[in-house]
Amino acid sequence: MQIVRDCETLDIGGKAANLCRLREFCNVPPFFVIRFDSPDEIDDPSNQAEILAECSRQGFEVMAVRSSASCEDSDEASFAGMFETRLGVTAPGVLDAVRAILNTACSPRVVEYAEARGLTRSSIQMAVVIQQLVHSRVSGVCLTRTPTSDTVTIEACYGLGEALVSGTIQPDTYLLDTGSTAVLEERVAYQSRMAVADPDGMGIAWRDVPFHKRHARKLDATDIRAVGSMSLSIERALGFDGADVEWTFHEGRLHVLQARPLAPLPRMAKRREE
Numbered sequence: 001m002q003i004v005r006d007c008e009t010l011d012i013g014g015k016a017a018n019l020c021r022l023r024e025f026c027n028v029p030p031f032f033v034i035r036f037d038s039p040d041e042i043d044d045p046s047n048q049a050e051i052l053a054e055c056s057r058q059g060f061e062v063m064a065v066r067s068s069a070s071c072e073d074s075d076e077a078s079f080a081g082m083f084e085t086r087l088g089v090t091a092p093g094v095l096d097a098v099r100a101i102l103n104t105a106c107s108p109r110v111v112e113y114a115e116a117r118g119l120t121r122s123s124i125q126m127a128v129v130i131q132q133l134v135h136s137r138v139s140g141v142c143l144t145r146t147p148t149s150d151t152v153t154i155e156a157c158y159g160l161g162e163a164l165v166s167g168t169i170q171p172d173t174y175l176l177d178t179g180s181t182a183v184l185e186e187r188v189a190y191q192s193r194m195a196v197a198d199p200d201g202m203g204i205a206w207r208d209v210p211f212h213k214r215h216a217r218k219l220d221a222t223d224i225r226a227v228g229s230m231s232l233s234i235e236r237a238l239g240f241d242g243a244d245v246e247w248t249f250h251e252g253r254l255h256v257l258q259a260r261p262l263a264p265l266p267r268m269a270k271r272r273e274e
Helices: 012-023 039-044 045-058 090-103 108-116 221-237
Strands: 002-004 029-034 061-069 085-089 126-132 136-143 151-156 172-177 185-188 193-197 204-206 243-250 252-260
Touching: 002 045, 012 029, 012 061, 012 172, 012 252, 029 045, 039 045, 045 090, 045 126, 061 090, 061 151, 085 090, 085 151, 085 204, 090 126, 090 193, 136 221, 151 221, 172 221, 193 221
Parallel strands: none
Antiparallel strands: 002 029, 029 126, 061 085, 061 126, 136 151, 136 243, 151 172, 172 185, 193 204, 243 252
């Protein structure tokens, strides 16, 4: 096992490698990576002590714990949603969260997905990202292209983005022109509940959205353009033919949580060279 802080040149999986590149030009919450040679290493008391000590050294109180497999977020196979993610994790739960993520590499759905793409279980090298959790005002995803048109799609919700990616709530949707990032269309959704970090360190909790905000737009025009412009910059900087970006706003600042390449869309002509 190895604790990795400066990770640009190491084999730490697509998600962590992308985060390393993103923090050079985006506001990325602090994180570190744990690189495992074997899942059993999490059961070594000295390794456990090292992980907890690093969380303390970083000053992380509430964390997001995510997978970063060697095969994940690649052009050939995204493995999106296949591995475990734990949000709202405090120090007492970190080791269990890491163990759960390592165990998902052996889950039937991961093995089936890998085999369908010519990969074997033994070829999946697992790393884990531990990142400071941002207490989000508004979160969402941005897709820099769609199967049918050359537009940018932003989805937004109150609170943590888990409510959106899990399909629990209906998000706002904003369609932007790729060249100008002008809003072409918007659909504002009603939202009565939002996901937040449980104050007792028990993961995700649900809170009522204040009544006067339930019918309101989640993003104003300035924020919409900021998300769209940033996502297009990420697409270019990381060399993606389309990017899937997770983002959040906290205290007026736009944070990037992760970014992955979109799966190839055969019906979509490649965007003209910038």
